[in-house]
């Protein structure tokens with residue numbers, strides 16, 4: 017059958033091994049729902065769990081499970097919450113219930129009403145839904161039923177996707193078609209795809225979605241659009257997903273008829289207070305606002321002589337009565353400020369620590385420049401202990417080959433989450449700062465800029481689905497490894513045959529580093545083509561906009577290459593903890609992969625490998641190309657082991673990636689060679 021990738025990792029294909037299938041079928045004979053969410057009618061999370069289990073187990077096992085209110089035989093799947101079904105809560109320990117916390121679950125064999133059952137218990141309804149997905153994953157992965165004991169809860173409270181979707185359907189930095197949200201049709205036409213989106217998100221624990229672009233359009237806050245948003249929110253609610261919107265700071269002027277958007281002006285405050293009240297009337301459970309202000313031309317409080325905290329607090333005050341939050345982005349820089357762009361976010365935000373309301377979160381990109389293929393962690397992490405900081409990751413591959421190239425981002429996300437800020441002390445990783453455990457914040461947020469569009473396979477590149485998956489899994493549990501996640505995703509998406517799983521998993525795990533190697537190795541950054549950001553452009557030198565040019569970042573000259581961010585240069589390094597400054601302040605102790613981020617070094621600088629810098633750069637470019645070629649060989653072994661559609665599509669994409677990797681290598685080496693004036697070392701193919 018044609019496979020267009022629509023089903024993502026929720027494929028539910030029949031378990032081929034008959035004896036395994038029979039074991040599962042004996043373990044799952046019916047679904048018992050002692051206390052439905054809303055008896056008799058609309059869909060709540062428990063009903064969504066029931067529906068998913070019914071569909072999933074029908075696919076996997078070929079059985080039709082009926083729903084009963086009490087178990088009638090052995091093998092009942094018993095779904096419920098501790099709150100509404102105390103008799104179920106009594107089947108597990110207090111410690112289990114605590115471990116499941118607000119949104120998690122406990123899954124375990126129990127005896128209930130004299131029958132052998134599998135209990136899927138949450139403290140709240142949504143926990144049951146997450147449990148249902150975990151159980152289905154268990155079966156999809158062909159894990160044993162004997163000794164089944166799954167207890168899990170998320171470490172971060174708000175796990176969001178950020179869609180950079182415009183109201184006209186265009187997705188900024190989106191490479192998988194148009195926006196999923198069909199604003200013109202809504203609210204009258206509610207595409208079934210919205211539910212599938214919600215299922216996919218819930219299956220990995222994503223519980224919030226910002227529907228609109230950070231470069232915001234105020235129109236989404238008008239009544240007609242709010243009705244459309246409400247229609248989406250209604251579909252998402254049973255799946256535990258709240259909707260959020262981007263708030264354009266100048267909305268009171270643009271759609272409110274006011275003369276000013278000054279956050280300290282009483283009329284402006286009133287306008288937002290009324291607007292928020294209206295939103296909650298139309299969209300119960302609305303999550304809050306995401307704001308990009310005073311950055312890249314977006315309006316903001318600075319136009320009125322106010323600061324980011326003034327702006328954020330005004331919105332936070334309007335949202336607080338409803339439990340809403342505001343996520344205020346720290347991605348700000350200005351070409352007219354002479355300082356290294358790397359330092360600007362920190363300089364504007366760090367002094368404001370302690371001035372934000374408790375429901376205002378500062379949302380920080382993983383790195384200070386942008387979402388470079390590799391970037392040192394953002395120095396704001398650890399430097400604003402009184403403010404909850406959200407981590408913003410980019411799932412869409414703006415600088416990583418977009419939807420044309422394989423770049424599995426699990427290792428990148430893991431690298432960021434595990435980075436040690438040394439603030440206030442060693443072991444204060446970004447993950448622990450974001451989940452609130454270092455500074456004991458009551459609120460925690462993680463955001464991923466979505467790679468989803470209306471392409472049938474959702475993400476353009478079939479293997480880019482793994483990035484959506486990896487983001488969600490790490491947002492739920494940042495202690496998972498990307499190797500575990502890659503293995504899990506591959507098995508869910510391509511089946512459990514090790515001859516398929518092994519090569520795909522290896523490709524995924526190598527891919528991020530390979531893209532770094534053939535595009536921006538050794539800490540080179542921002543040397544991509546102008547505007548669209550696909551492919552090389554180390555020569556980009558745009559008059560009047562230094563912070564958008566490549567020459568500003570690589571600084572290649574006859575003496576060497578790299579951006580000196582130590583004391584002798586921009587001193588951006590001073591924004592990090594002393595331990596980091598000591599390490600990265602010296603080229604000898606700076607990891608190779610960040611070397612040129614922090615240092616300008618001569619072309620014949622002796623690397624740890626013993627090779628001169630120029631040779632090392634060239635060999636990294638070559639190694640990136642070589643790695644892609646090994647994937648082409650590995651992929652060829654999968655012919656006949658999967659559907660032709662996905663096989664051929666990925667085969668073509670890999671051929672294109674090999675070509676594009678060569679373009680990167682040749683363009684960058686030829687460009688830099690003008691300065692190094694050195695020959696290519698042995699092992700590097702001459703440019704074509």
Ligand code: GCU
Nearest residue numbers: 188189230231308347386414
């Ligand atoms: C990058 C990206 C923009 C985006 C911006 C942001 O600069 O290229 O398209 O708007 O980040 O995160 O605000």
